Amino acid sequence: MLLTLMHVNSESFIQDSTVAVQNKTLQTRLRVLTGFTTKRNLLFAELPDGEALRDRAREIKEETIGNLDSYLTQLEENVVRLGGTVHWARTGKEARAIVLELARRNNVKRVVKAKSMVTEEIELNEALEQAGIEAVETDLGEYIVQLAHEKPSHILAPAVHKSKRDISELFADKLGVANLKEAEEMTVVARKRLREKFLTADMGITGANFGVAETGTIVLVENEGNIRLSTSLPRIHVALMGIEKLVPSLDDLAVFLKILARSASGQKMSSYVSLITGARRAGEADGADEFHLIILDNGRSRILADEEMRESLYCLRCGACLNVCPVYQKIGGHAYGSVYSGPIGSIITPAFAGLEKSKDLPFASTLCGACREICPVRIDIPRILLKLRSDWAEGKHDNAGPPLLEKVAIKLWAFAMRHRIIYNLVFRVPAFLQGPLLEDGKLKRLPFALGGWTQNRDFPALARRSFRSMWGDEK
């Protein structure tokens, strides 16, 4: 019995991606993401030790994940010692309940939220809204998708699928401000509206880019300043952190801070990095009065237990793999039907939502390896995609696997490939018989179930003589 921990719409991936791949407008929007990759490459080339830093980052993650329980208890000890409170949540449901209880106990009416994948994963906003609490997304991109009642479509740039015109119309409709043409004008409006929210919110909710075990510090990386505001003004700060987000020490943190912004957005350093260690201290004029850290599992320990999947926990959520993926560039984030899209999404969504619901995601790849090349912590995404395909084909993890006919066909094919005489027959006979199927010397339409392969490409005709037999003649 597999517990589905994250809600997805990935079952309709084939339909959704088929529609998306024909959406030229969407692709024009997504093309701008290549700018991130260009800048990222320049910055890494500039670093004297860029590759060594990536190796070091990988090592640190291996060490941390390999001793995760020890580091988590160390982090907890330090947060508690500083007067913060640590909560543990096995599932998204438990995490939501913790947040709601904190809100109820503290009479919270308004929450300002920073961009956080983990809070999307557990659908926290919906739970807050249902409890009558106003939860305002404060990152500009998230604010935009929230107004549009949509989900974010990219880790870093949640509204990348929307044009200026879309956003202008949205602001006219939802904010009552019409005729905004330029990005600057729209940003000014958003700044004003959200400043009001920051100044009156009771609680600020963030994720955590890193947790530093040795000091009990939560690290938050941003460009806009909404995180600084969310953690400095409201009286309660709640940070949600997946168990895998730890680093052991500040020195380790330095390695990650050197490569995160470069990988994510082609910047040497993002505009703001906040190292939050507990609540405000006595005598300080701002900062939260209470600090709460919610440590979330929600399927991560399950990924941890699978040694072949384990390295997907090293992910920094930088989004670089999305930017280089030829599939993502064509279909965008929404088609994946999951909070986590792109290459990393294709490997962790099955772990969180079950392979049955998301079986098409590991197959939506050409295995080109661009993601592996660009990943700052060198996660071998293609290897894991292949493993998931194999899991699916073998009916692992309670998923149904391929239909019986396909299973039989594959077995027959495997048998044929292992036996020379049958192998020859399989190619020689059709080469003899293919005449009627040829158009312009090509196989443009294969018959029956094989037709899927010629839907978008032509096969060359099978040669009349095999290479081996020609070679035999030469000899």
Next chain:
Amino acid sequence: MTAKSAREEILEDIGRALHREGKAGPLRGEPLPSASSDLDALVSEIKKYSEQHRGELTKQFESELTRVGGRFHRATTAESAFQYIEEVASVRQAKTIIAWGTQVIDDIDLSGKLEEKGIKVLTETADREFIPAAAASDVGVSGVDFALADTGTLVLLARKGQARSISLLPPVHIAVVKPEQLLSGLSDLFPLLRAEAEAEGRDLSSAITFITGPSRTADIELTLVVGVHGPQQLHVVLLDC
């Protein structure tokens, strides 16, 4: 038998996933660069390096700061620093400035001189009026704790007299940096932060903020817009006297 707590279950699941019999394994044995025993030696090395390369570091810092859209002014006298700040304030038609309550601000005699020009200078107060006052101010003036040359980054520790809102709420932020606060980069910063904390017998500050340029976003069609929620303008005055 009582149900296991979430904490127990999660730690057990992790332990099992890592094939551990019994208790959690030991933490990494290899001594870290800033482990206590070597910390003092490391700190003096860092300070010596920064002092010897001050000229280079200053140039590099200015270049990086400018690259991310910050403005740099080198003041060889307190008077020059004051004049720069006054000019920025007057261009913005500022009526109120809010400033850190620290020595470096006193050194420039900000309050005295600006009040003469009709600009109110506020500092941090411990009451509920503080944040609205900071939000209504036109310019925030702060010092810094450190500045990192390789990325043009300012490092500000939250403390009494160094409120976070001052470098965050007003649309313009002016940071006064002293040359001895310049370091080459992050790897030099963290050992110093730890050493300071240990020396003062406290933990890390409640909020250490790295500021690299003004606030920005590219969320709308990836068009860069400078000045979203944080300050739109960042000025750094190097008080080199």
